[in-house]
Amino acid sequence: MPAANRYRASARVGVVVVSLAATLVAALALGGLAYGAPLVTIKAKIVPIPVNPNSPARTYPKTGNILGAPAALEGEMTIKGTEYFGGPSPITSVTVYLPTGVKLNPKAFQTCSSAILASHEVQKCPAKSIASPKGEVTGMVSFGSSRVFEKVTVQAFFSAGNKLTFYAEGREPALIEVTSVGGFSPASNPFGQKLSVEVPLVATVPEAPYASEMSIKVKVGAAYMKHKKLISYGTVPKKCPKGGFPGKVEVKFLSGESTTNTIKVPCPKH
Numbered sequence: 001m002p003a004a005n006r007y008r009a010s011a012r013v014g015v016v017v018v019s020l021a022a023t024l025v026a027a028l029a030l031g032g033l034a035y036g037a038p039l040v041t042i043k044a045k046i047v048p049i050p051v052n053p054n055s056p057a058r059t060y061p062k063t064g065n066i067l068g069a070p071a072a073l074e075g076e077m078t079i080k081g082t083e084y085f086g087g088p089s090p091i092t093s094v095t096v097y098l099p100t101g102v103k104l105n106p107k108a109f110q111t112c113s114s115a116i117l118a119s120h121e122v123q124k125c126p127a128k129s130i131a132s133p134k135g136e137v138t139g140m141v142s143f144g145s146s147r148v149f150e151k152v153t154v155q156a157f158f159s160a161g162n163k164l165t166f167y168a169e170g171r172e173p174a175l176i177e178v179t180s181v182g183g184f185s186p187a188s189n190p191f192g193q194k195l196s197v198e199v200p201l202v203a204t205v206p207e208a209p210y211a212s213e214m215s216i217k218v219k220v221g222a223a224y225m226k227h228k229k230l231i232s233y234g235t236v237p238k239k240c241p242k243g244g245f246p247g248k249v250e251v252k253f254l255s256g257e258s259t260t261n262t263i264k265v266p267c268p269k270h
Helices: 020-030 114-119
Strands: 010-012 039-047 050-052 055-059 072-080 091-099 135-143 146-159 163-170 176-186 191-198 201-203 212-220 223-226 229-232 245-253 258-265
Touching: 039 245, 039 258, 072 091, 072 245, 114 146, 146 176, 146 212, 163 191, 191 245
Parallel strands: none
Antiparallel strands: 010 201, 039 072, 050 055, 072 212, 091 191, 091 245, 135 146, 135 212, 146 163, 163 176, 176 191, 223 229, 245 258
């Protein structure tokens, strides 16, 4: 697509570009808005930690789904729905609950400054601030009255205040550069803590429908060697409950609906 026909996406969190009344009128005119929560499916597994997040095929030995071992968490979410202009309602927040016993060590890693993250120049972030390899998000974006598919990359970075910042970038058909910030807080048993991520709304042009996410896949976990010792961000609990590690994911949508998925991540075989 010629550069002149590209629209630079802008993210706005908690701010609606037009009034609710205008949004409803536009929705009725296009026949695109209906209430009801999308169908959300969650998959998760504990995996080895990549040695280099930019080349994730090689992983550290003795990491992964091993009791008490360093590990990364790989999550995949699919969202199905047609209630929002032919696609699912846009996501506004995601909360991930981690099982009791998971240990996180953010102090061992550098952070990427808010100025760099705000400017989207994430290539300037320190190497030890990279919290994940590049994942993938697929969805629908708008060009006039047309809704088209787009695939973007997403990568996590450690940021100040024990937070994770997820940077999403797409080039075709829309130019997208947005960040989502997540913070940790305590959670009730059988969960030890939760990560709450605010997801920005993305519009290709003013007053157009926002982008709809249809799938998200990301792997969070990092480590490095220091004096022949592996320093990792996350560690698997030392005990696994019968049936597997419990997990929960809450998703909220622009429509006001929300979904809750509970999952079990299998215990290590040995």
